[in-house]
Amino acid sequence: MALFGTDGVRGLANGPVLTAELALTLAQATAVVLGQGRIAEARKAAGKRLTAVVARDPRVSGQFLSAAVEAGLASSGVDVLDAGTLPTPAAAFLVNDIDADFGVMISASHNPAPDNGIKIFARGGVKLPDIVEQRIERALEWDKLRPTGGGVGRVIRFSDAEDRYSLHLLASLPHRLDGLHVVLDCAHGAAAGVSPETFRNAGAKVTVIGADPDGLNINDGVGSTHLGLLAAEVVRVGAHVGIAHDGDADRCLAVDADGNVVDGDQIMAILAVAMKQRGKLYDDTLVATVMSNLGLHRAMAAHGIRVETTAVGDRYVLERMTEGGYSLGGEQSGHVIMSAYATTGDGLLTGLHLCAEMVRQRKSLAELASVMTVFPQVLINVRGVERSRAEDADVLAAVEEASALLGDTGRVLLRPSGTEPMVRVMVEASTEADARRIAERLAEVVRG
Template sequence: MPRLFGTDGVRGLANGPLTADLALGVAQAAAVVLTQGRSAEARRAEGRRPTAVVARDPRISGEFISAAVAAGLASSGIDVLDAGVIPTPAAAFLIADIDADFGVMVSASHNPAPDNGIKIFARGGRKLPDIVEDRIEEHLGLPNLTPTGADVGRIRRFSDAEDRYVLHLLASLPHRLDGLHVVLDCANGAAAGVSPEVFRVAGARLTIIGDEPDGLNINDGVGSTHLDRLAAAVVEARADIGIAHDGDADRCLAIDAEGNIVDGDRIMAILALGMAERGALRDNTLVTTVMSNLGLRVAMEQHGIRTVQTKVGDRYVLEEMNEHEYSLGGEQSGHVIMRDFATTGDGILTGIQLVSQMARTRKSLAELASVMTVFPQTLVNVRDVDHHRLEGDETIAAAVADAERELGASGRVLLRPSGTEPMVRVMVEAEATETSDRIAHRLADVVRGALGS
């Protein structure tokens, strides 16, 4: 039986695998697991109930799923503050800001509207470690908390949720955005209510697209997974920069004035240099995943900045950052974590910090992004193979060693088994596309021969 929690919470087709009953059960199980600590017991001893923040993105199914989550929590004796439609990083911030015991965000991020998901955050707005998610899953079907009378939880509107978050973001700015024209793509998602306000108050002149969520159009041809419309809007408006969020606004990708994409790697490079100049880059270290482009590491080395790599997934970036108290990390996909201001990826925070660096340096986004040369990258998915045997296969190991010798310091090889299907991902970076293509397909053939049935 597959694990209920994936790399970013529980996710699936709403009213398919992800039903109201499942949402209710997950909330009740989370109430048991996450209110066993000393702080929750201390609250009870003082006559106070544990508290949770519940929020959602604007997709239509979020209405009944968040209602089921709130019902599951309140029936377990948890007071619920319903923050309504806000970004995922806003929910994480609010959990920490009011010292709630935990919180739940109902969102499927960049997925299409029929999907939805349940993300649970611990005290302080931190993502749950795998072991805690496993305990919640194990508790499904076991006895729940069943208070009665005055001991059941209350559900109240979190009336100033947006205002708290907006003020927090504005307080993070090292430099105002005056004089810069920004095109915002809110993905018809959770950013639509907050992001324009933050950029406008910070001084930017705005053109906005993807800001009319109707419950069904989230991520539909807009947002960080569909950048063509934003690129055209930037060029047409003669804007300085385009900022794209995804459905729950935990990602940020950018478009320069010429309509070119600036991905998460180059955004991290720009922010790392700016933070280093201000003395804000702790231990002069940037945390990335193994999928970040080799060009990022090379650029950072040239400027005296160390890079640390983790497994793919922003949760692993966060674990590394929290363990060593690093201040900046993220993924090529646009999940950028600025630990001094957020406990998770925050697309609005990333966007205003990026535009702030443009304003401070008086440089265009293209000039700032030129600090990093992107190495050609070829990715080949080798399907229908026994990916569990990848590690330890001597034939594959020898082929990888040969490829690494050929590439030397000017490239790299990465083979990763899929976590969800019988597939191995072969990634090769090199100074020339012809080289990365040739070596990647050669390795893919070796993997297919060694692991195929």
């Protein structure tokens, strides 16, 4: 089974796969593979060691995993800049900002505390393509680099990492956020320090929840996957908007002043229309995944914006954005990529720019979000069936029948899982009752 998933290596920390031993050897293999490029070879020929940025979210297992990664890199002759606890997008930014050869982020994103993961960024702070991940996986069995004496790497504290990232975010804003009251939910995660500070420095009045990480409470009832506390706090304190991050802060979801959720599709719709108005939306195109709501497509068409669709995963969104030179893309889950400022989803950047639009247009978040009508969406995971079941004749016939029934009032999507025997059935319709009825009917067909 492949070691790398859709977003690095992830699993139960100290479980069967994600061990300190794996972290060390994975770092050594990464040094071998990513040390073979033209620029890396030129640096080594000039007598310089390669440089890597390492950061982590605050879950307790990140301490031993980051130590193992740093040991693997330093033992391979790589100088390590230890950035400590920082969001994933901060690590990606720093790799590019200091022209490091690569970076490693220790995080399991929105997963619970016992899980963890290892994400690797190439030069420029971009995620690795599949072919490079495959080479690193093969390199686990190769001979490792074994420098001695002065050839081994140094581990250095990256003392101004958080400040560099925060200043970068502030510099991206077209104007300040004075007069705006924001509630931030930091998910007891990597953004607990830098997000409140940055929003305050941007001029916003800030109320904070979920900003007391203890290594075990990350994502526990808070953050972008648990919006109830944020919604209640926004209403309680009379704030204009609530912004929710996940554990590594590469996501942003929001709630309006009445506590209503504004998801990633709605955020993208707001930003896309605003960027087009300001001439910042390249080729008047937004990149989204197949899971984005039909309402997003309708809203973009009404504003003369084309939607390019990719497979699920922000890495695929970014690949398409890079190919086409597009400036905005993302996922319904809140991974939003603004390519002028970031190489990956950035929850802080997204939240800041969403708030900036509220100030610029002098509109509430509810008014801005009304640009898009969300179609009711029902998702059923049919487990215990082969992924190829989605292509069987009877299933395809049932999908065609359902699609014809919905016409232009909805849509059907069957998506096999990439990691387990399961087919996801997603139906959108004008009412939730219709969506659920059709989804359940299709799920029965898939079960056979």
